[in-house]
Amino acid sequence: MKxxxxxxxxxxHGATVLRVCRAVVGPVDAEDAWSETFLSALRAYPDLPADANVEAWLVTIAHRRALDVGRARSRRAHPTDTVPERADPTADPAHRDPDLWPALQRLPDKQRLAIAYHHIAGLPFAEIATLLGNSPDAARRAAADGIKTLRKHWIEDEKP
Incomplete structure (x- = not known):
């Protein structure tokens, strides 16, 4: 095959890639994701096997690049008219309920960190896996197990 x-x-395949990008990040950032997709694809294209499914390969790249563009957008600073003097301490869940920290401290490290990274910081499990040195599935499981254990501790702590 040539x-x-x-x-x-x-x-x-440009139109298909653009549709994938729009579906993942919306119309505003889709063109950036499209460009990133084809830049990445251009670098890897010489090593692509001749019998590869090019469209599936491009869609996979497009999905990943669109996620990257979406994450970058969410991390950008947003201008505001007023800047608070200091952070609102009530935004911290441990401040709203001081009993939460002792319950969190009893969790194994990976469970506590997975909960903090995902439910408090909003990181996706793929990034959490990198931070914890495990797989995304293991990070998801650690967060789920941590929430389950946290609920159990919470109920025990509430008993008189």
């Missing part, structure tokens, strides 16, 4: 020039690949 390998097509990259320009033909872009022409043939």
């Amino acid at each position: 390998v097509r020039p990259f320009e033909e690949v872009v022409a043939r």
